[in-house]
Amino acid sequence: xKANIRHKGKTRVVVIGGGLGGLRLMKALKGCGMQVVLVDKxxxxxxxxxxxxxxSAGLEPSSISFPFRKILQGREDVYFxxxxxxxxxxxxxxxxxxxxxxxxxxxxxxxxxxxxxxxNDHIAADALPMKTVMDGMNLRNTILSNMERAEVETDEExxxxxxxxxxxxxxxxxVEIAGALAEMKRTIAPRDYPDIDTSKIRIVLVxxxxxxxxxxxxxxxxxxxxxxxxxxxxxxxxxxxADYRDGVLHMEDGSTLAAKTxxxxxxxxxxxxASTPEMTLGAGGRIVTDTCLRVKGMxxxxxxxxxxxxxxxxxxxxxxxQLAQVAMQQADCVAKTIRLRAxxxxxxxxxNDLVFHYxxxxxxxxxxxxxxxxxxxxxxFGGNTAWLLWLVVxxxxxxxxxxxxxxxxxxxxxxxxxRNSLRLIFRNDEK
Amino acid sequence: xKANIRHKGKTRVVVIGGGLGGLRLMKALKGCGMQVVLVDKxxxxxxxxxxxxxxSAGLEPSSISFPFRKILQGREDVYFxxxxxxxxxxxxxxxxxxxxxxxxxxxxxxxxxxxxxxxNDHIAADALPMKTVMDGMNLRNTILSNMERAEVETDEExxxxxxxxxxxxxxxxxVEIAGALAEMKRTIAPRDYPDIDTSKIRIVLVxxxxxxxxxxxxxxxxxxxxxxxxxxxxxxxxxxxADYRDGVLHMEDGSTLAAKTxxxxxxxxxxxxASTPEMTLGAGGRIVTDTCLRVKGMxxxxxxxxxxxxxxxxxxxxxxxQLAQVAMQQADCVAKTIRLRAxxxxxxxxxNDLVFHYxxxxxxxxxxxxxxxxxxxxxxFGGNTAWLLWLVVxxxxxxxxxxxxxxxxxxxxxxxxxRNSLRLIFRNDEK
Numbered sequence: 001x002k003a004n005i006r007h008k009g010k011t012r013v014v015v016i017g018g019g020l021g022g023l024r025l026m027k028a029l030k031g032c033g034m035q036v037v038l039v040d041k042x043x044x045x046x047x048x049x050x051x052x053x054x055x056s057a058g059l060e061p062s063s064i065s066f067p068f069r070k071i072l073q074g075r076e077d078v079y080f081x082x083x084x085x086x087x088x089x090x091x092x093x094x095x096x097x098x099x100x101x102x103x104x105x106x107x108x109x110x111x112x113x114x115x116x117x118x119x120n121d122h123i124a125a126d127a128l129p130m131k132t133v134m135d136g137m138n139l140r141n142t143i144l145s146n147m148e149r150a151e152v153e154t155d156e157e158x159x160x161x162x163x164x165x166x167x168x169x170x171x172x173x174x175v176e177i178a179g180a181l182a183e184m185k186r187t188i189a190p191r192d193y194p195d196i197d198t199s200k201i202r203i204v205l206v207x208x209x210x211x212x213x214x215x216x217x218x219x220x221x222x223x224x225x226x227x228x229x230x231x232x233x234x235x236x237x238x239x240x241x242a243d244y245r246d247g248v249l250h251m252e253d254g255s256t257l258a259a260k261t262x263x264x265x266x267x268x269x270x271x272x273x274a275s276t277p278e279m280t281l282g283a284g285g286r287i288v289t290d291t292c293l294r295v296k297g298m299x300x301x302x303x304x305x306x307x308x309x310x311x312x313x314x315x316x317x318x319x320x321x322q323l324a325q326v327a328m329q330q331a332d333c334v335a336k337t338i339r340l341r342a343x344x345x346x347x348x349x350x351x352n353d354l355v356f357h358y359x360x361x362x363x364x365x366x367x368x369x370x371x372x373x374x375x376x377x378x379x380x381f382g383g384n385t386a387w388l389l390w391l392v393v394x395x396x397x398x399x400x401x402x403x404x405x406x407x408x409x410x411x412x413x414x415x416x417x418x419r420n421s422l423r424l425i426f427r428n429d430e431k
Numbered sequence: 432x433k434a435n436i437r438h439k440g441k442t443r444v445v446v447i448g449g450g451l452g453g454l455r456l457m458k459a460l461k462g463c464g465m466q467v468v469l470v471d472k473x474x475x476x477x478x479x480x481x482x483x484x485x486x487s488a489g490l491e492p493s494s495i496s497f498p499f500r501k502i503l504q505g506r507e508d509v510y511f512x513x514x515x516x517x518x519x520x521x522x523x524x525x526x527x528x529x530x531x532x533x534x535x536x537x538x539x540x541x542x543x544x545x546x547x548x549x550x551n552d553h554i555a556a557d558a559l560p561m562k563t564v565m566d567g568m569n570l571r572n573t574i575l576s577n578m579e580r581a582e583v584e585t586d587e588e589x590x591x592x593x594x595x596x597x598x599x600x601x602x603x604x605x606v607e608i609a610g611a612l613a614e615m616k617r618t619i620a621p622r623d624y625p626d627i628d629t630s631k632i633r634i635v636l637v638x639x640x641x642x643x644x645x646x647x648x649x650x651x652x653x654x655x656x657x658x659x660x661x662x663x664x665x666x667x668x669x670x671x672x673a674d675y676r677d678g679v680l681h682m683e684d685g686s687t688l689a690a691k692t693x694x695x696x697x698x699x700x701x702x703x704x705a706s707t708p709e710m711t712l713g714a715g716g717r718i719v720t721d722t723c724l725r726v727k728g729m730x731x732x733x734x735x736x737x738x739x740x741x742x743x744x745x746x747x748x749x750x751x752x753q754l755a756q757v758a759m760q761q762a763d764c765v766a767k768t769i770r771l772r773a774x775x776x777x778x779x780x781x782x783n784d785l786v787f788h789y790x791x792x793x794x795x796x797x798x799x800x801x802x803x804x805x806x807x808x809x810x811x812f813g814g815n816t817a818w819l820l821w822l823v824v825x826x827x828x829x830x831x832x833x834x835x836x837x838x839x840x841x842x843x844x845x846x847x848x849x850r851n852s853l854r855l856i857f858r859n860d861e862k
Contacts, residue, residue: 081582
């Protein structure tokens with residue numbers, strides 16, 4: 001047997017990607033009587049909304065990561081395989097993977113999205129993404145290392161460049177990391193680096209749009225920008241980055257900004273599942289599905305979450321936003337469809353497949369201590385309430401009792417101490 | 432001013448290395464009225480005795496690491512500089528470092544030791560050391576990755592090689608990691624890897640000597656070997672490794688062992704401070720000092736801990752063992768000497784310099800759950816008592832209240848759950 005999975009004559013569902021969508025699907029298929037196989041290139045699930053706190057030394061990578069094998073312990077007929085999918089043969093219903101062939105009856109692609117550098121090699125080489133837990137860790141290392149270098153730098157120009165962090169992208173990630181860095185500047189920097197004039201530290205948020213958080217209401221944008229400015233963040237609107245070379249950001253309008261640290265949160269593109277000609281790709285490389293989340297041109301293959309885009313939903317003519325909520329609701333929808341098909345013994349065709357309808361539960365972004373914005377239905381609010389809500393929602397969504405406790409302790413510790421204690425530069429020498 | 436340190440006409444003590452010795456020295460010099468500068472290539476202090484628990488997924492790297500800037504917060508006239516020392520000019524009393532020149536009045540070298548591969552490039556390239564926190568993290572990644580590969584491996588020979596871990600070195604580190612791996616095999620492996628026949632997992636401890644823990648009493652050696660064997664570790668005595676190529680260990684007696692994971696804890700050598708011709712080097716590259724810990728041939732330069740060896744102590748004709756206790760006691764001795772010299776305003780010469788006398792406080796090694804060996808003076812014991820003593824001593828020595836709490840929670844969690852929850856493969860893509 002290839003991929004070392006015992007076949008027991010059961011229907012097999014293969015899920016590619018253990019992000020929020022893929023994992024929700026695993027949960028929704030519990031007790032379905034089928035064999036479920038999860039394939040992921042990492043051996044752990046990660047929780048994207050808190051990655052910026054790893055970058056700003058507030059949380060440990062392990063606090064927002066969870067080993068798949070631990071999550072899936074005790075689930076019979078569930079298999080985890082670490083590796084990458086190289087191609088899909090939809091006619092033979094088999095995947096070619098880094099660990100051999102893997103047959104499926106139903107396939108769900110939930111491979112997520114990755115950072116989009118828009119084809120600029122300089123930016124891809126030198127700017128720092130913030131999409132994975134390891135990205136967050138690398139960012140932390142770079143920020144702290146540049147502070148150490150600043151402490152011994154005597155050349156004024158180089159010093160200012162070391163003390164300048166540019167955040168490119170005005171979405172929730174950009175707003176959140178800019179806010180967290182502004183707090184580091186205010187609370188930690190003066191204590192840790194007595195020989196640096198910390199007033200020289202610049203945090204510049206570069207935004208191509210005229211307003212921040214453009215997916216939210218204008219009132220939230222205004223509030224976010226006001227809060228960030230009060231915290232000392234410089235917000236540049238309508239500014240597009242053209243290039244990043246030798247530590248200098250070049251804008252499309254010809255202006256430049258010398259910054260040794262550039263955080264790139266300007267956009268995402270779907271992760272690619274290699275050569276599958278039948279698959280139609282839409283905007284941002286997303287796999288096009290019909291309203292039942294079936295991949296166009298392939299049988300028994302579904303796609304959910306950031307990797308895919310629904311064609312034909314009248315409420316979302318340009319596709320749904322790439323949000324955790326969409327991925328999780330899509331997972332529930334596909335799980336129901338697969339259960340229905342299996343229980344009808346595939347005899348009735350696909351007539352019972354469910355059409356996906358997205359229910360918007362609201363959006364939020366945190367800015368800093370007791371500062372956030374939230375929109376739930378017609379309700380739009382900010383400040384203390386939004387911030388507390390943000391904390392509760394994210395703590396609840398985090399996987400595992402132990403992780404919840406650790407994160408809560410860290411948050412309380414940091415809140416009352418005004419200091420993060422994880423300022424460790426861990427560099428990894430791989431063999 | 433070079434190195435960006437304001438000179439205030441005060442006497443300056445420079446300490447190279449913030450290990451257990453260097454840090455103890457910083458503490459012992461508190462309130463001495465001198466300017467103290469710590470130079471280290473990392474921005475954090477690490478606690479060596481628990482690195483094997485990072486490797487075996489029992490503790491996070493951050494739990495046994497502590498940022499220097501946090502330790503030194505609030506200490507005026509104490510400076511931390513991250514970087515490496517390139518050379519020492521003892522005549523001019525100046526260091527050449529990666530961040531420029533650094534003048535000193537007194538210099539203390541506490542640079543520690545690193546893994547000794549005894550000049551074998553194959554071993555250095557493919558075997559895994561366990562000397563730093565990052566080594567521990569790399570080891571954990573390798574062990575878990577090999578388990579993932581084993582899960583999908585169909586070739587019987589490759590499978591066995593993936594499931595074989597060789598630990599080379601029969602000292603405390605070798606005994607501790609072998610014991611921890613044996614517990615992982617027994618408790619975690621069957622739950623996490625249902626498709627692997629975990630009885631095939633082999634942990635082989637390769638020891639060049641006839642007995643384990645040769646620095647301890649023979650009774651302790653016998654007990655350690657018996658305990659390890661009971662836990663399923665294969666102990667090979669009087670076996671020397673000649674080479675490690677293509678995943679196969681070659682012994683000097685011609686026998687071989689196929690093992691994809693080789694943990695190399697067979698010896699250490701002193702970290703080198705580059706080209707300083709005046710310095711005399713002894714066994715293992717250690718800097719030779721006199722009985723007052725003064726580096727031979729240099730004025731106002733001391734060396735303590737694993738990096739150095741005392742020549743002339745009649746109780747230790749071959750030098751002191753490279754143990755934490757020695758380094759810390761030497762730090763106290765040098766701190767007193769420096770204080771004495773400073774208070775006598777350097778007029779009286781070096782006549783008051785203290786002679787170092789090592790007080791052996793005992794040695795211990797842990798083997799597994801409620802299994803350890805300890806020797807304190809003439810007292811030699813093992814089992815429960817030794818294990819509890821080991822826990823208390825190491826928890827007490829760990830720096831920082833927060834780290835103590837986190838480690839204690841982790842230990843209790845793992846003890847009652849029989850499972851470590853940090854089984855995350857974090858790979859770092861540096862830019």
